[in-house]
Amino acid sequence: xxxxxxxxxxxxxxxxxxxxxxxxxxxxxxxxxxxxxxxxxxxxxxxxxxxxxxxxxxxxxxxxxxxxxxxxxxxxxxxxxxxxxxxxxxxxxxxxxxxxxxxxxxxxxxxxxxxxxxxxxxxxxxxxxxxxxxxxxxxxxxxxxxxxxxxxxxxxxxxxxxxxxxxxxxxxxxxxxxxxxxxx
Numbered sequence: 107x108x109x110x111x112x113x114x115x116x117x118x119x120x121x122x123x124x125x126x127x128x129x130x131x132x133x134x135x136x137x138x139x140x141x142x143x144x145x146x147x148x149x150x151x152x153x154x155x156x157x158x159x160x161x162x163x164x165x166x167x168x169x170x171x172x173x174x175x176x177x178x179x180x181x182x183x184x185x186x187x188x189x190x191x192x193x194x195x196x197x198x199x200x201x202x203x204x205x206x207x208x209x210x211x212x213x214x215x216x217x218x219x220x221x222x223x224x225x226x227x228x229x230x231x232x233x234x235x236x237x238x239x240x241x242x243x244x245x246x247x248x249x250x251x252x253x254x255x256x257x258x259x260x261x262x263x264x265x266x267x268x269x270x271x272x273x274x275x276x277x278x279x280x281x282x283x284x285x286x287x288x289x290x
Contacts, residue, residue: 133150133151133152133245133246134150134151134152134245134246135148135150135152135157135246136148136149136150136243136244136245136246136247136248137246137247137248138243138248139159139161139213139243140161141161141211141212141213142161142162142163142164142211142212143163143164144161144163145161145162145163145166145168145241146160146161146232146237146240146241146242146243147159147160147170147172147230147232147237147241147242147243148160148161148215148243149228149242149243149244149245149258150244150245150246151245152217154219155182155217155218155219156217156218156219156220156226157215157216157217158174158205158215158216158217158218159186159213159214159215159216160207160209160213160214160215161209161211161212161213161214162209162210162211163211164210164211165210165211166210166211167208167209167210168208168209168232168233169206169207169208169232169233169234170205170206170207170208170209170214170230170231170232170237171204171205171206171207171230171231171232171234172204172205172228172229172230172231173202173203173204173205173227173228173229174202174203174205174226174227174228174229175201175202175203175226175227176201176202176220176223176225176226176227177201177223177224177225178201178220178221178222178223178224179200179201179220179221179222179223180197180200180201180202180203180218180219180220181200181218181219181220181221182217182218182219183195183197183203183216183217183218184216184217184218185215185216186213186214186215186216186217187212187213187214187215188207188214189208192206192208193206193207193208193214194206195216203216203218224259225257225258225259226257226258227255227256227257228251228255228256228257228258229254229255230242230254230255231254236254237254238254239251239252239253239254239256242254242256244258
């Protein structure tokens with residue numbers, strides 16, 4: 107009986123271990139982040155600070171907007187390379203950041219910390235349209251979510267969302283990408 111139980115445990119834990127080995131990390135600046143030579147959103151964790159930046163190819167002008175929400179608190183928010191006349195971020199109730207960046211090639215964005223949080227929801231737009239997920243780069247391995255709305259999840263939990271469209275949940279206690287759940 108003990109042998110059967112052991113075999114059962116090994117068989118059912120192996121697929122999840124194999125899956126975990128394929129999940130890309132979102133720590134570290136995305137490898138494709140090259141201001142002036144690539145266009146898109148870049149999200150990464152650097153020494154406990156999260157970075158949400160945007161850049162365009164030289165000569166292109168784009169407006170990057172969006173909302174980031176958490177069930178915790180955003181703290182120590184700092185802008186980088188803002189033109190105070192056109193770029194902004196607004197913190198609402200300590201748990202939601204709304205932002206707008208305009209760039210023609212430079213690196214522009216916000217850096218922040220989150221506390222007491224299990225997840226961050228992202229909803230990203232470029233030039234007033236849902237951003238193509240291939241223009242969203244996460245972590246040093248340039249992971250792309252499935253949609254312009256996605257979640258970075260710090261625990262292996264599922265959450266109910268108000269989003270009518272699919273949402274990618276990204277999770278792991280060490281802030282790595284996975285498991286792959288879709289909500290329709």
